[in-house]
Amino acid sequence: MTIAFKLNGEAVSLDVEPELPLLWAIRDELGLTGTKFGCGIGQCGACTVQLDGRPVRGCLTPISSAEGRAVRTIEGLDPNGRHALQRAWVELSVPQCGYCQSGQLMSAASLLGANPEPSDLDIDAAMSGNICRCGTYGRIRAAIHRAAEIVREEEGVS
Amino acid sequence: MSGLTRREFLGSSAAAAAAAAATSGGLLVGCTSAPAAESSVPGGAALGPWIQITPDGRVLVWADKVEMGQGTMTGYATLVGEELDLDPARIEMIHPGVDARFGFQNTGGSDSLASSWLPLRESAAKARARLEVAAANRLGVSRDELSVDDGRVVHAGSGRSLGFGELANEAAALAEPRDVVLKSPDQFRFIGRERPRVDAAPKVRGAAKYGLDVRVPGMRHAAIVRPPRRGDRVERFDAAAVLGMPGVTDVFEISSGVAIVATGTWQARRAAAALPITFARGEGPRPDSVEIRREQDRLLSEESGRAARDEGDVEDALASSEQRLDVRYFTPHQAHAAMEPLNCTIIPQSDRVDVHLGTQGPTAAQDIAAHILGRSREDVFVHTAFLGGGFGRRVFPDVVVECAEVVKHTNAPIQLVWSREDDTGHDFYRPATGHRFRAGLAADGAITAWDHTLVAPSLIPSMGEDIAGAFGPEWMRGFLNAAGGGLAKVLPRLVGPIMALEGASDQPYAAGSVRVASVLHDPGVRVGIWRSVGHSNNGFVVESFVDELAHAAGDDPLEFRRGRLSEHPRHLACLALVENKANWGAPAPGRHQGVAVYESFGTVVAHVAEVSVAGSRIRVERVTAAVDCGRAVNPDIVRAQIEGGTNFGLTAALKSAVTFRDGAVVESNFHDYAMLRMNEAPEIEVHIIESDAAPSGVGEPGTPGIAAAVANAVFAATGKRLRELPLRLDA
Ligand code: FES
Ligand code: FES
Numbered sequence: 039m040t041i042a043f044k045l046n047g048e049a050v051s052l053d054v055e056p057e058l059p060l061l062w063a064i065r066d067e068l069g070l071t072g073t074k075f076g077c078g079i080g081q082c083g084a085c086t087v088q089l090d091g092r093p094v095r096g097c098l099t100p101i102s103s104a105e106g107r108a109v110r111t112i113e114g115l116d117p118n119g120r121h122a123l124q125r126a127w128v129e130l131s132v133p134q135c136g137y138c139q140s141g142q143l144m145s146a147a148s149l150l151g152a153n154p155e156p157s158d159l160d161i162d163a164a165m166s167g168n169i170c171r172c173g174t175y176g177r178i179r180a181a182i183h184r185a186a187e188i189v190r191e192e193e194g195v196s
Numbered sequence: 197m198s199g200l201t202r203r204e205f206l207g208s209s210a211a212a213a214a215a216a217a218a219t220s221g222g223l224l225v226g227c228t229s230a231p232a233a234e235s236s237v238p239g240g241a242a243l244g245p246w247i248q249i250t251p252d253g254r255v256l257v258w259a260d261k262v263e264m265g266q267g268t269m270t271g272y273a274t275l276v277g278e279e280l281d282l283d284p285a286r287i288e289m290i291h292p293g294v295d296a297r298f299g300f301q302n303t304g305g306s307d308s309l310a311s312s313w314l315p316l317r318e319s320a321a322k323a324r325a326r327l328e329v330a331a332a333n334r335l336g337v338s339r340d341e342l343s344v345d346d347g348r349v350v351h352a353g354s355g356r357s358l359g360f361g362e363l364a365n366e367a368a369a370l371a372e373p374r375d376v377v378l379k380s381p382d383q384f385r386f387i388g389r390e391r392p393r394v395d396a397a398p399k400v401r402g403a404a405k406y407g408l409d410v411r412v413p414g415m416r417h418a419a420i421v422r423p424p425r426r427g428d429r430v431e432r433f434d435a436a437a438v439l440g441m442p443g444v445t446d447v448f449e450i451s452s453g454v455a456i457v458a459t460g461t462w463q464a465r466r467a468a469a470a471l472p473i474t475f476a477r478g479e480g481p482r483p484d485s486v487e488i489r490r491e492q493d494r495l496l497s498e499e500s501g502r503a504a505r506d507e508g509d510v511e512d513a514l515a516s517s518e519q520r521l522d523v524r525y526f527t528p529h530q531a532h533a534a535m536e537p538l539n540c541t542i543i544p545q546s547d548r549v550d551v552h553l554g555t556q557g558p559t560a561a562q563d564i565a566a567h568i569l570g571r572s573r574e575d576v577f578v579h580t581a582f583l584g585g586g587f588g589r590r591v592f593p594d595v596v597v598e599c600a601e602v603v604k605h606t607n608a609p610i611q612l613v614w615s616r617e618d619d620t621g622h623d624f625y626r627p628a629t630g631h632r633f634r635a636g637l638a639a640d641g642a643i644t645a646w647d648h649t650l651v652a653p654s655l656i657p658s659m660g661e662d663i664a665g666a667f668g669p670e671w672m673r674g675f676l677n678a679a680g681g682g683l684a685k686v687l688p689r690l691v692g693p694i695m696a697l698e699g700a701s702d703q704p705y706a707a708g709s710v711r712v713a714s715v716l717h718d719p720g721v722r723v724g725i726w727r728s729v730g731h732s733n734n735g736f737v738v739e740s741f742v743d744e745l746a747h748a749a750g751d752d753p754l755e756f757r758r759g760r761l762s763e764h765p766r767h768l769a770c771l772a773l774v775e776n777k778a779n780w781g782a783p784a785p786g787r788h789q790g791v792a793v794y795e796s797f798g799t800v801v802a803h804v805a806e807v808s809v810a811g812s813r814i815r816v817e818r819v820t821a822a823v824d825c826g827r828a829v830n831p832d833i834v835r836a837q838i839e840g841g842t843n844f845g846l847t848a849a850l851k852s853a854v855t856f857r858d859g860a861v862v863e864s865n866f867h868d869y870a871m872l873r874m875n876e877a878p879e880i881e882v883h884i885i886e887s888d889a890a891p892s893g894v895g896e897p898g899t900p901g902i903a904a905a906v907a908n909a910v911f912a913a914t915g916k917r918l919r920e921l922p923l924r925l926d927a
Pocket of ligand 1: 075082084085086095
C-alpha cells in the first residue's frame with residue numbers, strides 16, 4: 039500500500055506493508071540512519087522521532103499511522119544542526135558513544151516544545167524512556183536546562 | 197567535525213570511483229579502485245604512522261584505538277595538536293582499517309591514552325621537526341628562527357610563512373629525526389585543558405556512522421535464529437514456511453543457527469520470529485544460576501584454593517585475634533547491553549571484500565572474514581565505524597563469523613543485525629563469582645589476618661569451547677593468527693584466574709597476614725571481559741568487606757581505611773579529596789553515606805555515595821568521586837568517563853542480573869534486564885587530583901567501586917549488610 043507523509047518537511051511516499059515500523063521505513067526504505075534501533079519493544083527510546091511534534095517510538099509505530107502526517111527525525115531537528123539542544127549538547131560534551139543521543143534529542147525537543155522551562159521532575163518524566171548505557175544522564179539534564187537558557191537568551195535579544 | 201571526517205574523506209577519496217561504480221551498477225562503498233581501506237588519504241604525505249597532511253593543509257590522524265565513547269579521538273587529537281601547535285578541533289580523526297603499521301589492533305584495558313601518551317606525542321613532534329626543516333630549507337633560514345602557528349611554519353624575521361600543506365611532501369621526504377624534545381608541561385596549550393569532544397557535532401546531528409548505518413545498494417539484511425542454550429543444535433526447521441513471507445529471499449543453516457535473509461531488517465526479523473524450528477539437546481552443561489550459587493557456596497566451604505598471595509600465617513593470626521569475621525559475597529552474571537546491538541556488514545566483490553563494523557578488534561575481524569570467505573587477508577578491508585558502546589563485548593568477533601557465513605552462502609552484500617534479545621541471550625557474560633572473607637582484628641583495630649578465597653571461572657576454556665564448538669576451528673585459527681604477537685600480551689590476562697583476582701590479590705590494606713586464593717569453577721557459561729573485568733566484582737566485595745571491618749572495629753569507615761593505607765599515598769589523597777567534597781560525615785537530612793576507594797588500570801577512584809532508603813527502595817541521590825589518573829589530558833573527558841563508569845556500575849549494583857535457568861538466559865530485553873534510567877541517575881560530581889604523572893586510563897575505573905559505596909551507605913542507613921548483587925533490601 040502507498041503511504042504518503044512528510045519527512046523533515048519533504049513529501050515522501052512509500053509503497054510498503056502498512057505494519058512496517060516507522061523506524062525501519064526511515065532507516066531501510068528512506069535511508070536516513072540517524073534514528074537508531076536499540077530494543078524493538080519501546081523500552082529504550084533510541085528510535086524516538088516526532089509525529090506531528092509529539093515523540094513516538096519508531097519501532098512500535100506502524101508506517102500506516104504516519105499517513106498524511108509530519109515525521110521529524112534527528113536529521114530534520116534543525117536545518118543546520120544548530121538547534122539550541124544540539125548546541126547545548128556539544129557545549130557540554132554530552133555524547134559518549136553517541137548511539138542513544140538522536141533519541142535523547144528528539145525526546146528533549148518534544149519536551150522543550152511543550153515546556154520551555156522544564157524542572158528536573160519534568161525532565162525525569164519526559165526522558166526516563168530513553169536509556170543511555172554510557173550513563174550521560176547528568177549531562178543530558180544539564181544540557182536541557184542549558185538549551186532552555188539559550189532559547190531564553192536568544193528570544194530576549196531578538 | 198572530525199567524526200564526519202571519515203565520511204567526508206570516503207566521499208572525497210572515493211568520490212570519482214564511486215560515481216563511476218554507481219553509474220555502472222557497482223557498489224558505492226568499498227568501490228574496487230579505493231585504496232587499502234582508510235589507511236591513507238589521496239595526496240596525503242605520511243609523517244609517521246598516525247599523521248598525514250594533504251597539500252591543502254588538512255591534518256589527519258588515525259585513531260588505531262577505536263572511539264567507543266571513551267573519548268579516544270579527542271585524546272589523540274589533543275596529543276597531536278599539542279606537539280604541532282594546532283587546535284585539536286582542526287584535526288580530522290579517522291579509524292584505520294587493519295594496518296600493519298599499528299601492529300595488533302585491539303582497544304581495551306583502558307590503555308588507549310596511557311599507551312599513546314609518549315609515542316603519539318613523539319610522532320607528532322617528529323612531524324613538526326620535519327615540517328620546520330622543510331620550511332628552513334625552502335626559506336633559506338635556520339630552523340631555530342622558525343615558529344609554528346595555526347598550521348603554518350612562520351619566519352618572524354621576514355614575515356614569511358608556509359602552510360603545513362605546502363611543506364608536507366618535502367617534510368615526508370626528509371629522514372625522521374631519531375630524537376626529539378617534547379614540550380614541557382608548562383608549554384602545554386591543549387593538554388590539561390577542558391576542551392569539547394571532537395566527535396560531539398556529528399553525534400548530535402545523527403550524522404555519525406555506526407556499523408548499523410552502513411547502506412549499500414542491493415544490500416540485504418540477515419537475522420539469525422539460534423538455539424537458546426549454548427551447545428544445543430538446530431534439529432529441524434521449515435524454511436518453506438517463511439520463504440513465502442514478503443521480502444524473504446533465503447533461509448539456510450549456518451554454524452550458530454538458521455540464517456534468514458530478507459530485503460529489510462524488519463522483514464528478516466519477522467520471519468525469524470515465525471520460523472518453525474526445533475533444537476536438539478547438546479552434550480554440554482546446562483548452567484543454572486541457583487545451582488551455580490550453591491556450588492560456589494560449597495566450594496567456598498570445602499576448598500582452600502590456589503594461593504595467589506600468601507604472607508604470614510593467616511590461621512595463626514586468626515586464632516589469636518580479638519575479633520573474627522567470616523562472611524560470603526556473591527555476584528551474578530552480567531550482560532554488556534551496549535546500546536547498539538551487534539551487527540556486521542560484509543560486501544563481497546570478485547577482487548575484494550569489505551567488512552564494516554564497530555569493533556574493538558579489527559585484526560581478528562579481517563582474519564575471520566578472510567578465512568571463511570576463502571580470500572587472502574590482503575583482499576579483506578575492515579572499516580571500523582563508530583561503536584555504539586563496546587564495554588568489552590566488541591572484542592569478540594562472533595558476529596563477523598555469522599555474517600561471513602551468510603555472505604559465503606549468498607555471495608551478496610549482507611548486513612546482519614542482532615536483536616536485543618540475541619544480545620542479552622548470547623553474550624560473553626561477566627562471570628558470576630563467589631567470595632569468602634575471613635579476617636581478624638586486634639583490640640586496637642589493626643587487621644591481623646585477611647583471607648579471601650574466590651570462586652570464578654577462567655575466561656579461556658569458555659572461549660575455547662565456543663571456538664571449537666559453535667564457530668568451528670576456523671574461528672580459533674582466525675583469532676590466533678590475527679592476534680599474532682599481540683596474543684602473547686593478551687593471553688596472560690585471559691588465562692586462568694588472573695583476571696578474576698585483579699584487585700583481590702593486590703588489595704592495598706595493611707594486614708598482619710594476607711592470603712588470597714582462587715578456586716576455578718566453570719559452570720559452562722560463555723564468559724568474557726566486561727567493563728573493568730575482574731575489578732568489577734572485586735571492587736564490590738573488597739570495599740564492602742573493608743567496611744564491615746571498620747564497623748566491627750567501631751571506627752569511621754573512611755578513617756579506618758585511611759589508617760590502613762599509609763603505604764598508598766594516591767589512595768589517601770583521593771580519600772581526603774572525596775571526604776572534603778562530599779561533606780563526609782554530614783549527609784543531607786534523610787540521607788546516608790558510604791565510601792569506597794579502589795585502584796584499577798593504574799587509576800585510583802574514591803566514591804562517596806549518598807543514598808536514601810524508603811521501605812525496600814534504595815535511591816542513590818548523589819555521588820561524589822575523586823580520581824587520580826595521572827595527568828588529565830582532558831579533565832572534562834575524565835569527568836565524563838567517571839560519571840559514565842559510575843552509572844554503568846550502578847546498573848549492576850541496583851538494577852539487573854543475568855539469570856540462567858536450565859542452560860538458557862531468562863532475561864531478554866530491557867523490560868527484564870533493566871538499565872539505570874534518567875529518573876534514577878544520581879547527581880555525580882567528579883574531582884580530579886592534580887598530577888604530573890603519565891596518564892592512566894579512565895574508561896573503566898569509574899565502575900568497580902560504586903556498588904560497594906552504595907552497599908556501605910545502605911548499611912549506614914539500615915544496619916543491613918548486603919553481600920550480593922544486585923543489592924536488594926527485601927531479600
Ligand atoms: S528501539 Fe524503539 S524503543 Fe528501543
Ligand atoms: S552515549 Fe552511549 S548510549 Fe548514550
